[in-house]
Amino acid sequence: MTGKKKTTAPVSSVGADEEQPIKKNRTEIITNKKPQINLQATTFYDFNTNCQEKSKRSDELQTVSMTELYDTVYPSRTPIVDDFLYSGTYLFVGAPKVGKSFFMGQLAYHVAMGLPLWNYSVRKGTVLYLALEDDYARLQRRLSVMFGMECTDNLYFATQAKTLNEGLDKQLEEFLKEHKDARLIIIDTLQKVREIGGDRYSYSNDYDIVTKLKLFSDKYGICLLVVHHTRKLESDDSFDMISGTNGLLGAADGAFIMHKKKRTDNFAVLNIVGRDQPDQELIVEFDREHCIWKFKKAEMELWKQPPDLVLEAVAALLSPEMPKWSGTSSELLAALPELGLKPNTLSRKLNCCKGRLQEEYGIKYDQQQRTSDKRTISLKLIQEVE
Numbered sequence: 001m002t003g004k005k006k007t008t009a010p011v012s013s014v015g016a017d018e019e020q021p022i023k024k025n026r027t028e029i030i031t032n033k034k035p036q037i038n039l040q041a042t043t044f045y046d047f048n049t050n051c052q053e054k055s056k057r058s059d060e061l062q063t064v065s066m067t068e069l070y071d072t073v074y075p076s077r078t079p080i081v082d083d084f085l086y087s088g089t090y091l092f093v094g095a096p097k098v099g100k101s102f103f104m105g106q107l108a109y110h111v112a113m114g115l116p117l118w119n120y121s122v123r124k125g126t127v128l129y130l131a132l133e134d135d136y137a138r139l140q141r142r143l144s145v146m147f148g149m150e151c152t153d154n155l156y157f158a159t160q161a162k163t164l165n166e167g168l169d170k171q172l173e174e175f176l177k178e179h180k181d182a183r184l185i186i187i188d189t190l191q192k193v194r195e196i197g198g199d200r201y202s203y204s205n206d207y208d209i210v211t212k213l214k215l216f217s218d219k220y221g222i223c224l225l226v227v228h229h230t231r232k233l234e235s236d237d238s239f240d241m242i243s244g245t246n247g248l249l250g251a252a253d254g255a256f257i258m259h260k261k262k263r264t265d266n267f268a269v270l271n272i273v274g275r276d277q278p279d280q281e282l283i284v285e286f287d288r289e290h291c292i293w294k295f296k297k298a299e300m301e302l303w304k305q306p307p308d309l310v311l312e313a314v315a316a317l318l319s320p321e322m323p324k325w326s327g328t329s330s331e332l333l334a335a336l337p338e339l340g341l342k343p344n345t346l347s348r349k350l351n352c353c354k355g356r357l358q359e360e361y362g363i364k365y366d367q368q369q370r371t372s373d374k375r376t377i378s379l380k381l382i383q384e385v386e
Contacts, residue, residue, distance in 0.1 A: 070348040073367045076355025077276045080111060080183050080223045082121040083302060086276040087183075088253030089214040089224045091190075093242050098258055099268065099286055099293065100227055102146070104129065104186050105139075106292050107225075109147055111184050112155035118295035125183030126154040128175055130161050132192035146291050154181070161187075164209060165195040169216055176220055187213075188227040190248075206247030214251060226252075230259065267296070278302050305356070310349055313339055314379065315361040323381035328374050347377060358382070 064072075077086045085107075094100045110117045114124025131139055139157055156175075162168045176182050187193055194209060210226075217224040230242060242248055242255065249255055254274020260267070266288065272280040281299040286292075313336050317325055325332075329343035339346065350357065350365055357363045364380040 070351060073351050073354055073365070075221070076358060078123070078221060079121075079359065080123055080125075081107075081117050082123075082359075083277055084117065084120045084272070084280075085184075085223060085225070086253070086274070087217060087221050087223050088274075088276065089210060089217045089226065089251075090274065091210075091226050091228050091242065091248060091252050091255040092258070093228045093230055093255060094258035095230050095260075095263075097263070098260060100258060101131070101134070101188060102142070102286070102291050103258070103293050104131075104188055104225070104227060105143060105146060108155055108184065108186055109143070109152070112152045123183060126156070126179040126181050127184045127186070128156045128158070128172075128179075128182065129186045129188070130158050130193075131186075131188050132159060132161060133189060135159055142291065154179075161193065163193050163195055164212055168193050169212075172216065176222070182220075182222055184223045184225065185217075186225045186227070190226050190228045203245040203247040206245045207251045208247075210248055210251035214253065230257070268293075308353070308356070310339060310341070310346070311353055311357055311361060314350070314357070315363055318363060318379060318381045320381070324379065326376060326378040329377060332377065347375070350377065 077088065079086050092100060092104070107117065108127045108129045109115075110122050111125060112127045114122055116122055134142075136157070136159060139159075143151075156179075162171055172185060175185075190209075195205075213224050213226065228242065228248070242257070254272070254277065257271040258268050259271075260269075266286045268284050268286065270280075270282040270284055272282070279300075280302065283296045283299065284293045285296050287294055314332070317335060329347040333339060333341060333343055333346055341349070347367065351367065354365050357365050362382045364382055366378045366380075368376045368378070
């Protein structure tokens with residue numbers, strides 16, 4: 001399902017990647033008082049853009065021009081599972097007892113171990129699973145059936161946690177301070193961490209609770225996967241079956257819907273929709289002996305972007321013998337005269353394609369702040385870490 005890359009992807013941490021640093025003296029999570037002009041999907045506290053703020057007054061609209069937008073290098077969404085799950089906040093929705101918790105355990109184990117999930121490549125990292133409807137004895141029995149005695153030290157469980165308005169954010173922040181390589185936090189279920197009191201089931205409340213979780217996941221560059229239930233009424237659109245209002249899906253980065261035609265079926269349909277990953281419909285089968293979900297087929301082929309001539313040419317510059325390149329965009333064009341571009345056009349192209357350059361070609365791209373009359377860009381071939 002994933003295309004063959006020219007070099008391997010990094011296996012370093014997400015929560016504390018080079019592109020996603022965490023300052024230890026930060027204590028605030030949900031409320032961000034610092035004026036920002038980054039796009040909503042890249043509002044990391046410690047991220048420094050080249051854009052200039054138009055106004056220092058808090059009551060004035062902060063804007064960025066299209067030119068400034070193109071001249072800025074934004075951090076890309078990091079895959080947790082390639083073409084399947086990315087950093088951000090996602091819903092995983094299904095009817096009660098459909099097998100959601102088994103899949104959560106399976107996903108958590110594969111990310112913690114760095115094992116491929118079906119045909120999808122996985123980026124290894126620490127996982128926190130808030131199994132708030134379970135106890136430790138049940139988790140022990142379930143995991144031993146699923147994976148035998150093969151265990152890992154970087155998969156953590158908790159069966160109790162505070163709600164969002166009681167301090168869940170602070171609890172998660174403390175965990176991330178201790179585990180800098182955290183990639184994935186699973187909250188099972190949403191109902192267990194919802195605020196108590198108020199209008200709990202309005203559109204605005206649903207939108208607000210997911211927005212708070214999204215601000216947290218965006219700040220730390222991790223994935224928050226939130227388990228939720230479907231409503232009883234059927235719908236032609238499976239995503240209309242999410243219990244609650246459209247505010248939940250509207251604020252999330254994406255959602256997974258697991259549903260069966262009959263509860264006794266071993267087969268289930270897994271619909272996937274999101275801002276960063278391709279829409280998919282998968283058929284999966286539950287292995288009752290080992291209590292794991294097995295991939296059977298995809299109902300649609302993943303759409304792949306066609307090769308980009310500029311990225312192909314830039315990637316061809318690097319090799320294991322010459323894994324780094326640094327210079328100005330003019331110097332880069334001098335090495336690639338066949339492109340026939342202007343220097344600022346090339347740099348803006350690379351700014352916009354930073355994520356694709358890393359995911360498809362294994363090349364880390366950075367642009368330094370302008371010094372005197374020039375700005376230096378750097379390219380680095382990412383080598384596999386044993």
